[in-house]
Amino acid sequence: MNDSILIRRLHSQSRMGVAIAVLALSTVLSFVLGCAGEKPTTHDAKSSAHRAEPFQLVVRQVVRDQGLRTDSASGTLVALRRASPGTKVMGQVVAAPVEEGQTVRRNQLLARLESRDLEAGVRQAEAGLAMAEAELVKARANLERTKELHGRGSMTEKNLEDSNAYFSMTQAALESARANLEAAQVRLGYAEIRSPLDGWLTSKKLHVGDMATPGMPAFVVEDLAVLELNADLAQAQLAKLSAGDTVSVEVAGRTLPVVVARIVPSGDPRSRTFTLKAEIDNPSQELRSGMFARIFWTSAVESSTLRVPLSALVRRGQLEGVFLAEESPNGQTGEAGSPRVRLRWVKIGAEHEGEIEILSGLDGDEQVVIDPPAELFDGAPYVQRPAQGGSR
Numbered sequence: 276m277n278d279s280i281l282i283r284r285l286h287s288q289s290r291m292g293v294a295i296a297v298l299a300l301s302t303v304l305s306f307v308l309g310c311a312g313e314k315p316t317t318h319d320a321k322s323s324a325h326r327a328e329p330f331q332l333v334v335r336q337v338v339r340d341q342g343l344r345t346d347s348a349s350g351t352l353v354a355l356r357r358a359s360p361g362t363k364v365m366g367q368v369v370a371a372p373v374e375e376g377q378t379v380r381r382n383q384l385l386a387r388l389e390s391r392d393l394e395a396g397v398r399q400a401e402a403g404l405a406m407a408e409a410e411l412v413k414a415r416a417n418l419e420r421t422k423e424l425h426g427r428g429s430m431t432e433k434n435l436e437d438s439n440a441y442f443s444m445t446q447a448a449l450e451s452a453r454a455n456l457e458a459a460q461v462r463l464g465y466a467e468i469r470s471p472l473d474g475w476l477t478s479k480k481l482h483v484g485d486m487a488t489p490g491m492p493a494f495v496v497e498d499l500a501v502l503e504l505n506a507d508l509a510q511a512q513l514a515k516l517s518a519g520d521t522v523s524v525e526v527a528g529r530t531l532p533v534v535v536a537r538i539v540p541s542g543d544p545r546s547r548t549f550t551l552k553a554e555i556d557n558p559s560q561e562l563r564s565g566m567f568a569r570i571f572w573t574s575a576v577e578s579s580t581l582r583v584p585l586s587a588l589v590r591r592g593q594l595e596g597v598f599l600a601e602e603s604p605n606g607q608t609g610e611a612g613s614p615r616v617r618l619r620w621v622k623i624g625a626e627h628e629g630e631i632e633i634l635s636g637l638d639g640d641e642q643v644v645i646d647p648p649a650e651l652f653d654g655a656p657y658v659q660r661p662a663q664g665g666s667r
Contacts, residue, residue: 329613329656333645334600337637338582338630345573346515348551350506352526352566354499355554358472359492362388364465368485375479379470385494386481390466397463400456407445407452414438414445474498477564499560504533506570507548513538515574516551524555526568531555533570582630587643589618596620597637598644598651600659613656616644 366388373385421438424430478495481487504524508516516522516535524533533553542549555562589596598616621636644651645662
């Protein structure tokens with residue numbers, strides 16, 4: 276009995292497996308027949324490149340920029356005329372009437388040192404000069420008497436020689452006294468620090484009560500009427516500029532043409548840069564020392580750069596490309612003879628004045644489609660139409 280039950284169960288499972296297999300096969304056939312009856316998708320229609328009417332497109336030749344490239348370098352403005360006055364004597368500051376940021380005139384007092392010892396030296400030199408002048412008067416009178424007596428035979432030749440010698444000595448003593456007075460007056464002048472030029476006081480290191488040290492710069496005065504641009508050139512940029520060339524300088528929101536004065540031939544061994552110098556007239560003194568500036572110039576390059584209008588660029592996700600316009604085959608027209616467009620992926624660079632730089636993907640002999648319509652596809656037929664309104 277158990278054997279008959281087992282046989283019935285096996286027959287039942289076999290019939291169930293056949294039914295499942297038939298159902299699966301029916302599903303697959305229904306899917307295949309349904310797919311066969313569907314119409315092609317829009318993408319497939321585009322890929323087939325069938326279109327009743329060609330696209331009317333504006334095309335333009337790829338631009339080659341004639342091997343020119345704009346280079347730049349950064350720099351700083353400094354005052355062309357700049358002075359750091361100090362003193363040659365040691366002394367305590369008793370007056371410092373100017374402050375940083377003020378304009379000063381040439382020879383204007385910046386600081387005065389305690390100078391009683393120097394004034395005493397001047398008075399002593401003046402007294403020595405007075406004594407030398409009196410002694411000279413005495414020697415001149417003595418020489419005149421000696422000459423008179425010598426003429427009458429009352430004085431010997433030796434007396435006359437002694438009188439002449441004494442007169443010459445007093446003359447020399449007078450010159451020495453005058454020199455001593457001049458030196459004392461110069462030393463007294465060191466007690467006053469004055470501006471050597473017209474300009475702005477940009478640094479003040481001495482105040483009332485400070486002890487001035489000989490040789491220490493005490494102030495900085497800058498004349499801003501003419502500024503000097505110091506720009507750092509890389510080693511590769513040296514051959515592209517020389518003295519007399521004109522460059523554009525951008526500083527404080529202004530662009531100025533400037534002539535290169537010179538390029539210092541010795542560079543910085545750490546940064547491998549060389550200093551370019553140029554002068555900038557600044558009569559209004561709106562530009563200040565220490566401002567950042569950038570220079571620009573155009574130079575020739577060995578490899579030319581390709582550019583296309585920005586409106587020709589097509590983006591597909593992370594990729595950029597352009598549609599290239601092919602020539603009409605055998606000069607034919609209509610659907611069969613219409614030229615086609617080809618989508619070419621490219622690598623882009625910098626954007627400038629409505630154009631985009633093409634780094635790779637084009638040779639420079641192609642024509643690109645301007646403002647391609649959204650429905651344009653690779654291989655689509657087209658006819659060329661003229662640009663409107665002077666479109667580039």
